[in-house]
Amino acid sequence: MGMQERRSEPRLLCADLVEIHWQDKSGRTRRAVANLEDISLSGACLQLENAIPLRSRVRITHSGGEFDGEVKYCVYKEIGYFLGVKFDSTARWSQKDFKPQHLFDPRRLDPDRGQPSKKTA
Secondary structure (H helix, E strand, O other): OOOOOOOOOOOEEEEEEEEEEEEOOOOOEEEEEEEEEEEEOOEEEEEEOOOOOOOOEEEEEEOOEEEEEEEEEEEEEOOEEEEEEEEOOOOOOOOOOOOOOOOEOHHHOOOOOOOOOOOOO
16 A cells, blocks of 8 residues: 555545734744634644745634644635645644534535435425
């Protein structure tokens, strides 16, 4: 079996606003509001308007506390930058601490339709 990076834990889709803080090259602390796209025990994907350099140390603050981590990727798509953050080993996410709004497990989708069914009355 190859050593390709497989996520051992499920990624849960969500839509919630969080704040992200980082230091720019000049050492100034910057902050931005980001949309939390998905989250797992060890990391998260955020969507925001600014790029943040790879390997930047970031702090994500939310209603239940905060996570510290490191930027692993930053890619631009039509609507903004998508940022992958790996949490520090001491900062594992737990639904007890922080349950994002609209938390959704993609494994619960109906595989035939790919969307939750809408019953018409």
